Amino acid sequence: MKKSDPSDNQTPPPNREILNPNLFSEEISFSDTEQILFQEDLHQTQTTSTEALTDSTADTRYIPLKKIRDGGMKTIWEVKDTRTQRTLAMALIQPERIASQDDIESFLHEARLTAHLQHPHILPIYDIALEKNGNPYFTMKLLRGETLEAILHRLQHHDLETEKKYSLTYLLDIFLNLCDAVDYAHTKGALHLDIKPANVMIGDFGEVHLLDWGLATLLTESHQNDSTPRKVVGGTPGYMAPEQALGNKEDLHFHTDIYMLCALLYQILTRTPPPHRRNHRSHHATQHTRHYHPPRTTSHATSHT
Numbered sequence: 001m002k003k004s005d006p007s008d009n010q011t012p013p014p015n016r017e018i019l020n021p022n023l024f025s026e027e028i029s030f031s032d033t034e035q036i037l038f039q040e041d042l043h044q045t046q047t048t049s050t051e052a053l054t055d056s057t058a059d060t061r062y063i064p065l066k067k068i069r070d071g072g073m074k075t076i077w078e079v080k081d082t083r084t085q086r087t088l089a090m091a092l093i094q095p096e097r098i099a100s101q102d103d104i105e106s107f108l109h110e111a112r113l114t115a116h117l118q119h120p121h122i123l124p125i126y127d128i129a130l131e132k133n134g135n136p137y138f139t140m141k142l143l144r145g146e147t148l149e150a151i152l153h154r155l156q157h158h159d160l161e162t163e164k165k166y167s168l169t170y171l172l173d174i175f176l177n178l179c180d181a182v183d184y185a186h187t188k189g190a191l192h193l194d195i196k197p198a199n200v201m202i203g204d205f206g207e208v209h210l211l212d213w214g215l216a217t218l219l220t221e222s223h224q225n226d227s228t229p230r231k232v233v234g235g236t237p238g239y240m241a242p243e244q245a246l247g248n249k250e251d252l253h254f255h256t257d258i259y260m261l262c263a264l265l266y267q268i269l270t271r272t273p274p275p276h277r278r279n280h281r282s283h284h285a286t287q288h289t290r291h292y293h294p295p296r297t298t299s300h301a302t303s304h305t
């Protein structure tokens with residue numbers, strides 16, 4: 001893997017100036033459902049004060065090396081932790097993207113939920129904190145590798161090197177690892193709700209990780225109208241289950257994740273992404289009409305088993 005040299009890095013460092021400090025409340029509250037799910041771990045802590053979450057050394061402790069990804073809400077950086085002297089990944093919200101306190105709560109919800117899911121195929125979270133200006137961030141293991149999306153894309157275009165490395169048996173092994181991760185999350189009452197190849201990373205040593213618990217919800221949250229910020233039903237066309245496409249939050253359950261796993265399995269078996277339309281509701285219609293092609297055996301499927 002190519003080593004990153006900070007001096008080569010053309011990307012400007014993350015903006016640590018907060019534009020509207022009044023956005024930050026005095027206390028970060030854990031939702032009732034987070035309390036229920038994580039009660040063994042969270043003990044009696046009802047709220048964490050902003051002060052307790054603040055690490056005023058963050059901007060000197062972590063040296064930005066390069067931006068890995070600039071997503072919708074969060075930005076992922078490769079950073080050097082000057083305390084442990086190791087390189088890790090940091091997720092933060094760019095201050096200009098913070099529109100409301102809910103944005104901060106959603107970000108922290110993802111971080112806490114991921115942190116509580118401790119499993120070999122789920123990224124370990126190292127720390128969750130607020131910078132002294134109140135901007136939240138979390139640090140995690142840095143994965144070096146590529147997404148399953150990139151791999152499946154090359155397979156779809158018959159890249160020989162990729163075909164040699166990723167036999168069907170190997171891909172099914174990866175798939176079973178993902179099933180293990182989802183099964184474990186389900187035992188904790190957590191639904192991922194955005195399972196797709198772009199949210200799976202395969203490390204340089206074959207490590208399989210299910211990433212991006214940004215849409216994840218706790219079963220209790222999807223069935224209660226509680227005060228958590230995760231109210232919107234999201235998902236990715238082609239992978240999302242009909243109940244997601246229709247926005248039926250109360251219908252989300254384990255079967256929703258299983259549907260998405262099956263869409264991923266469809267892609268592994270056929271080398272073709274599951275069919276979809278841009279519009280969620282017409283996507284739902286697509287799933288149940290003649291446009292939906294059942295998986296069929298490909299030469300890929302037969303030649304490597």
Ligand SMILES: Nc1ncnc2c1ncn2[C@@H]1O[C@H](COP(=O)(O)OP(=O)(O)O)[C@@H](O)[C@H]1O
Binds near residue numbers: 070198
């Ligand atoms: N810990 C990490 N190490 C290396 N790359 C990462 C890490 N976390 C995320 N990424 C990269 O960033 C991309 C987006 O991350 P993700 O968590 O899916 O955020 P988003 O919500 O923007 O989709 C991933 O597909 C992966 O390429």
Ligand SMILES: [Mg+2]
Binds near residue numbers: 198199212
């Ligand atoms: Mg993602």
